[in-house]
Amino acid sequence: AQTVTQSQPEMSVQEAETVTLSCTYDTSESDYYLFWYKQPPSRQMILVIRQEAYKQQNATENRFSVNFQKAAKSFSLKISDSQLGDAAMYFCAYRSVDSNYQLIWGAGTKLIIKP
C-alpha cells in the first residue's frame, strides 16, 4: 500500500524569504499523481500545485514550485517570497493512476510566516 510522509510537523519562515516543505512517498507504481494542498485557518482545502509522475519537468504555479525526484520518491514544495497569507497547513497527497480516484494524504506541515 502507498504511504505519504511529511516529516516536518511545523516550519517557520520570515516574510519574503523562501521555504521548502518536504514530502516523501512509498509506492511500487511507475505512474501516479502528486498534489500539494493548502488548508488556511478557514479550513477549506485549496489545491496549490500538482504533478504527473511521467512528466520530468517540475510543476510551477507563480511563487510555488515543486522539486520532484522520482527515484528518491520525494516531492518537496518550495514557496518563494513568502507572504502572510501563505500561513496554513500544507498537505501532500498521492493518487495512483489506476486507483478509484482515492487520494492518500500525509499528516501535514504547519507553516508559520513571521512578519
Added chain:
Amino acid sequence: DGGITQSPKYLFRKEGQNVTLSCEQNLNHDAMYWYRQDPGQGLRLIYYSQIVNDFQKGDIAEGYSVSREKKESFPLTVTSAQKNPTAFYLCASSRASGSIDTQYFGPGTRLTVL
C-alpha cells in the same frame, strides 16, 4: 459561481442521535467524496461515489452511511454506531474521467458530540 457547499458549518449532536451532513456541488462533477479530519492527522476517506446511485466504502466507513440519488448531492449520515464522531468533515468532488482528476473541496462541517 461554481463550487461545493456544505451545511451546516457547525453541528452539535447528542450521543445516540443520527445526524446528516449536506454536500452539494454545481461543478457537474461525477465523483464525490467524504473525508474525516482529526487534529494532527491527514484526511481519511469515509465514502466515495463515482456515479449516481453507486458508492463505495473508504478506509473508515463504519458508523457512516451515504446516498447518491442526484449527481449534485452526496449527503453523509453519521449514525449512533460511530464511536467517536467528533471531527471535521470535508466533502470533495472531481471529474470521473480524464487524466489528473483534481479533487475540489467544500468549506467543511465541524461536528461535535455533546
